[in-house]
Amino acid sequence: MRDVLIALLPAGLASLVFFGWRAVWLIGVCVGAAVLTEYLAAQFFKKKNYLNDCSAVVTGVLLAFVLPPSLPLWMAALGAVFAILLVKELFGGLGHNIFNPALGGRAFLLASFPVWLTTWTRPFDAVTTATPLALAKSGQLLDAVSRATVQASAAGQAVNYWDLFLGNVAGSLGETSALALLLGAAYLLYRQVIDWRIPLGYLGTVALFMFFAHENVAFHLLAGGLLLGAFFMATDYTTSPMTRRGKWIFAIGCGILTSVIRLWGGYPEGVCYSILIMNMFVPLLDRLDEAKSK
Known part of the structure; x- marks a missing residue:
């Protein structure tokens, strides 16, 4: 802890x-x-x-x-x-x-x-605004697969990848800075506090899902609470599987649910509910692996 x-x-x-x-x-x-x-x-x-x-x-x-x-x-x-x-x-x-x-x-x-x-404020000036995922959900973000800037048509906003990486975007308090979260994740991996399989399976599934759905993979990896959820929430010892196979299934399930909610759900972010839903299956995953090992 x-x-x-x-x-x-x-x-x-x-x-x-x-x-x-x-x-x-x-x-x-x-x-x-x-x-x-x-x-x-x-x-x-x-x-x-x-x-x-x-x-x-x-x-x-x-x-x-x-x-x-x-x-x-x-x-x-x-x-x-x-x-x-x-x-x-x-x-x-x-x-x-x-x-x-x-x-x-x-x-x-x-x-x-x-x-x-679902009320967000812009960094530094506390002006109410939408998150990048909310703008994308409402169709106010143009496709930017081959460009360095994700242009937002609303109020002349422009959300670029550098802002997403540093954290200079609207969002939940601790989820906006990919750089800060990756630094913390590197420390946890170095100390062997978390298992690499869950964040890799989670992020990899979202990346593949968005790629085959013809979505902007980099945007979905950096925006919202995906990095916070993958490294700090889904890896919780108590609410994640104990076996290697269980971890992979759990992580892939989280990734699929997150992607489905983001693309077709009524809510722009799917990390919270995807992890909570998969939490329900953890006892089952552990028991199935335990039964097969006997």
């Missing part, structure tokens, strides 16, 4: 640069609410060593990273309480939860406050 927090530092610093002190407040509220909820739940269920693993802190940071920077702080706190209490503790605590707590908290907030969860 401490390695994960270290790996999330670059994305946290990028969010501070692009969205200002609002990023600090949002992360602080999510972490504070998550830790407090875990403490109170531990007291109620009479559990010991409830904060030593830092899992509540990781959940709080990840939840903040998948929320719009302009989200009211009380909503962020409510999402953290839901993530810890309902998604994690009521299933038995760390190691027993079926769904990723941070993504569960985000899904709850999206269902409860859809307008706030």
